[in-house]
Amino acid sequence: MAADLGPRAMFVAGGTDLFPKLKRRQFEVETLIGLDFLSREIRNGSNECIVGAGVTLATASHDAHLNERFAGYAEAAGLVSSPPLRNAGTAGGNLCVDTRCNYYDMTYEWRKAAGFCMKKDGDICLVAPSSSRCWAVSSSDTAPMAIALDGVVSLTGPDGERELPVAALYRDDGMDYMAKQPSEVVTSLRLPADPTTRTAYVKLRRRGSIDFPIAGAAVAVQLDGDEVVGCRIVLSAVASHPLEATAAEEFLKGKRVQADTIRETADIAAKPAKPLDNADLSHFWRKRMVRVVVEQALAEATTRTPGSTVKLLGRNPD
Numbered sequence: 001m002a003a004d005l006g007p008r009a010m011f012v013a014g015g016t017d018l019f020p021k022l023k024r025r026q027f028e029v030e031t032l033i034g035l036d037f038l039s040r041e042i043r044n045g046s047n048e049c050i051v052g053a054g055v056t057l058a059t060a061s062h063d064a065h066l067n068e069r070f071a072g073y074a075e076a077a078g079l080v081s082s083p084p085l086r087n088a089g090t091a092g093g094n095l096c097v098d099t100r101c102n103y104y105d106m107t108y109e110w111r112k113a114a115g116f117c118m119k120k121d122g123d124i125c126l127v128a129p130s131s132s133r134c135w136a137v138s139s140s141d142t143a144p145m146a147i148a149l150d151g152v153v154s155l156t157g158p159d160g161e162r163e164l165p166v167a168a169l170y171r172d173d174g175m176d177y178m179a180k181q182p183s184e185v186v187t188s189l190r191l192p193a194d195p196t197t198r199t200a201y202v203k204l205r206r207r208g209s210i211d212f213p214i215a216g217a218a219v220a221v222q223l224d225g226d227e228v229v230g231c232r233i234v235l236s237a238v239a240s241h242p243l244e245a246t247a248a249e250e251f252l253k254g255k256r257v258q259a260d261t262i263r264e265t266a267d268i269a270a271k272p273a274k275p276l277d278n279a280d281l282s283h284f285w286r287k288r289m290v291r292v293v294v295e296q297a298l299a300e301a302t303t304r305t306p307g308s309t310v311k312l313l314g315r316n317p318d
């Protein structure tokens with residue numbers, strides 16, 4: 001159906017992002033293709049965990065195995081929006097959620113008064129008028145964590161099934177932000193298990209009860225004693241795709257976990273983040289806070305004992 005209808009149709013899972021955007025006429029489609037049939041099962045194997053794309057974020061955030069083995073993922077799922085939206089929003093929908101911008105996530109009438117922008121109905125970027133591209137912000141909480149964990153998605157489309165690393169699922173483009181074919185459905189997320197990996201996700205937003213991230217850090221660290229043998233640091237909400245801080249990862253590898261090393265790593269991680277004036281609060285402040293969320297996430301991950309249930313600190317009460 002999706003291949004036949006092309007841009008006249010969209011998939012809907014929980015609808016928590018899609019329905020408000022339909023109301024604001026950010027999407028104008030004739031047909032919605034429901035994804036109710038997607039698996040709502042979390043399958044735990046010794047080497048991996050497979051999260052069905054239909055699993056709700058509430059289920060993922062409370063799942064005992066995810067909390068024990070992939071604490072950062074459960075934490076990120078538990079920090080998405082609000083309890084009612086997590087009861088409906090799905091793991092697959094969160095990986096595919098639209099990029100955001102203050103000039104785009106507005107009603108039709110507001111956008112019309114502002115003159116529209118190239119992401120919908122217009123032809124210029126209102127944030128960076130001389131730019132030929134859209135800088136809308138990747139705002140998924142779980143995508144950076146899935147990348148840090150080396151996650152792989154299963155995709156099903158008209159040409160059959162395939163797997164794709166989550167890191168390869170996104171483009172650095174606010175409009176055409178997904179690298180999969182539009183008619184491909186994300187059917188599951190596979191997280192490879194490594195008993196030496198410790199993870200954490202720290203998110204900054206105005207209201208802890210509901211808002212999208214305005215900066216976030218997903219980290220996965222492998223330790224041998226107190227030496228870092230592997231490290232992934234992926235930033236949320238500072239670019240049009242989840243942004244991996246590769247220079248900081250390289251810097252931390254081989255070092256001992258110490259407060260000053262973590263601080264230095266966080267300084268390096270913040271450098272590639274270039275927030276623009278198109279999300280909540282000042283972009284200068286958001287840029288400064290990237291260092292802080294990375295430092296907090298690294299400190300939290302490196303002090304977590306693998307296999308222990310994650311603390312509920314910073315999590316919404318639900």
Ligand SMILES: Cc1cc2nc3c(=O)[nH]c(=O)nc-3n(C[C@H](O)[C@H](O)[C@H](O)COP(=O)(O)OP(=O)(O)OC[C@H]3O[C@@H](n4cnc5c(N)ncnc54)[C@H](O)[C@@H]3O)c2cc1C
Pocket residue numbers: 010011012013014015016017018019020035038053057079080081082085088089090091092093094095096097098139140141142184185186187210211212213
């Ligand atoms: C007030 C508010 C606050 C929010 N806060 C956050 C937040 O803090 N963090 C955050 O990450 N999100 C936030 N969201 C967005 C949304 O609630 C979540 O991202 C949610 O996980 C989306 O999942 P869903 O199943 O509802 O997706 P839907 O709304 O059904 O779909 C979202 C998009 O993904 C596509 N899609 C859905 N499932 C699939 C699939 N399996 N395969 C291919 N395409 C698919 C749809 O076509 C659509 O383009 C917020 C939304 C609102 C309204």
Ligand code: SF4
Pocket residue numbers: 100101102103104117118119120124125126127128133134135136174278
């Ligand atoms: S970044 Fe520019 S083109 Fe993209 S949604 Fe915002 S104003 Fe529109």
